[in-house]
Amino acid sequence: MAVNQEITSLSDIMPHKTTWTIQTNIFHSWRNIPVYGGESYDMILADEDGTPIRASIKKQQMKKFLKFIKTGEWKLIKNVTLSKSIGKYRATTHSYRMCFMNNTIVRKCPSVSNDWYFDFTNFQDITNDQGLNENIYIDVLGQVVNFGEIKNKPTKKLEFELRDTSDERLSCTLWESYVYTMWKACENAGDEKVICLIRFARINTFNGERSIANAYDTSLLEINPKYPEVEEFVANLPNDGLALTHLAPKPKESKVVQKK
Numbered sequence: 001m002a003v004n005q006e007i008t009s010l011s012d013i014m015p016h017k018t019t020w021t022i023q024t025n026i027f028h029s030w031r032n033i034p035v036y037g038g039e040s041y042d043m044i045l046a047d048e049d050g051t052p053i054r055a056s057i058k059k060q061q062m063k064k065f066l067k068f069i070k071t072g073e074w075k076l077i078k079n080v081t082l083s084k085s086i087g088k089y090r091a092t093t094h095s096y097r098m099c100f101m102n103n104t105i106v107r108k109c110p111s112v113s114n115d116w117y118f119d120f121t122n123f124q125d126i127t128n129d130q131g132l133n134e135n136i137y138i139d140v141l142g143q144v145v146n147f148g149e150i151k152n153k154p155t156k157k158l159e160f161e162l163r164d165t166s167d168e169r170l171s172c173t174l175w176e177s178y179v180y181t182m183w184k185a186c187e188n189a190g191d192e193k194v195i196c197l198i199r200f201a202r203i204n205t206f207n208g209e210r211s212i213a214n215a216y217d218t219s220l221l222e223i224n225p226k227y228p229e230v231e232e233f234v235a236n237l238p239n240d241g242l243a244l245t246h247l248a249p250k251p252k253e254s255k256v257v258q259k260k
């Protein structure tokens with residue numbers, strides 16, 4: 001079936017019709033299994049202008065569409081529904097969320113851009129509460145300067161600290177499947193830098209202090225990725241020879257019991 005080539009920008013699509021044709025890059029995808037509600041396969045799409053939108057494939061449609069979904073590929077997509085983007089946390093600022101229908105058409109198309117549309121948030125803006133909406137996930141890039149021990153109760157958890165090119169620091173926490181990816185990278189780093197890129201990170205506030213964490217499987221973690229933006233970041237880091245530090249737990253003081 002041919003796809004209408006009249007392409008609409010993601011910033012212009014509206015829910016009043018379903019016959020839009022969009023040209024997008026699939027730059028992140030994951031299986032979404034919420035505590036409440038049906039299972040889905042979710043994606044973050046972006047068009048040539050860099051406008052992102054979250055899209056979903058329902059469980060009963062996965063067999064039909066997942067063979068067409070490959071991260072990093074550009075696609076022509078036609079016939080989708082749009083609904084208001086709601087919920088406490090959101091992966092994009094787009095007003096709407098896209099959902100595939102049974103008659104949705106997905107076709108591979110030539111790449112129109114090599115851009116991954118990063119939107120890295122300044123560390124000071126995060127820690128100083130400079131008008132950032134905590135409900136919108138953010139992109140973060142930093143050098144790992146220290147990391148702690150893996151905690152397994154009640155769930156796997158790893159705390160570490162990042163710095164940026166101005167030597168500003170940012171506390172981070174990874175949960176569950178993300179933990180060992182970071183742990184192995186830090187343990188095997190030797191004298192090399194560990195550069196951490198987290199897309200769709202969640203901002204947390206605890207006791208007045210802000211930090212970031214992965215937002216379940218919505219977040220994308222990359223260690224030492226080879227993007228031009230990352231290479232520029234590394235080139236601008238302070239030339240101070242800062243070594244990665246493993247923060248081992250302090251030994252518990254043993255109580256001395258005096259015999260009477």
